Amino acid sequence: MRQENKGICTGSDAINEELKEYCRRVIGKFKPICIILYGSRAKGTFTPSSDIDIIVLSDNFETDFLSRIKDLIDINSSTLPIEPLGYTKAxxxxxxxxxxxxxxxxxxxxxxxxxxxYFNNLKKTLHEMEKTGLYKGKTSWHLPSADTESGKALV
Structure with a gap:
């Protein structure tokens, strides 16, 4: 698979292989810009019953948000509890x-x-946002109160 991150561990080798197959199906149907694993599987805090949270970024979705989720669920031929979300790049x-x-x-x-x-570019964007005062605390995100250059609130 092109641009695949081979270092992801989401549990067992069988889960990893099924997740790779799911990604291949998503790539074939939606030609995504990026597929992101997030949540407990990405953080390494998952349990055997944890779902697999996925975000698919594609400009080839032809449906509304809820229909996209259904389409992304329907192409899952495995028994993995994949919880996909689909967004356009914009x-x-x-x-x-x-x-x-x-x-x-x-x-x-x-x-x-x-x-x-593309994911690394998004990380750079987040890093720039953090320079304005955005940060993640122990349990929540804290927003910057104001843009110090213009005095304009960012929230």
């Missing part, structure tokens, strides 16, 4: 710039399964 970048927790956590703690270069 939607996800807007989420990141709007401090949406899903996007912030996915970029800070997630792992790219596909599209590592």
């Amino acid at each position: 939607e996800f970048e807007t989420m990141l710039q709007s401090f949406k927790i899903t996007a912030l956590d996915a970029i800070r703690e997630g792992k790219p399964l596909f599209g590592e270069d």
Whole structure:
């Protein structure tokens, strides 16, 4: 698989192989820019019953958000409990710039399964946002109170 991150461990070798197969199916159908593993599997805090949280970024989705999720679930031929979310590139970048927790956590703690270069660019964007005062505390994100150069609130 092109641009695949081979160093991801999500449990067992069987789970890893099934996840790779799922990614191949997603790549074949949606031609994504990036596939991100996030949540407990990415952080290494999963239990045997944990689901597998995935974000698929693609400009080839032809449906609304809920239909995308259904499409991403339907191509899962394995028994893995994959919980996919699908966004266009613009939607996800807007989420990141709007401090949406899903996007912030996915970029800070997630792992790219596909599209590592794009993922690394998103990480750079998050790093720049952190320079403005955004940070993740022990249990929550803390937003910058104001842009010190212009006095304009960022939230």
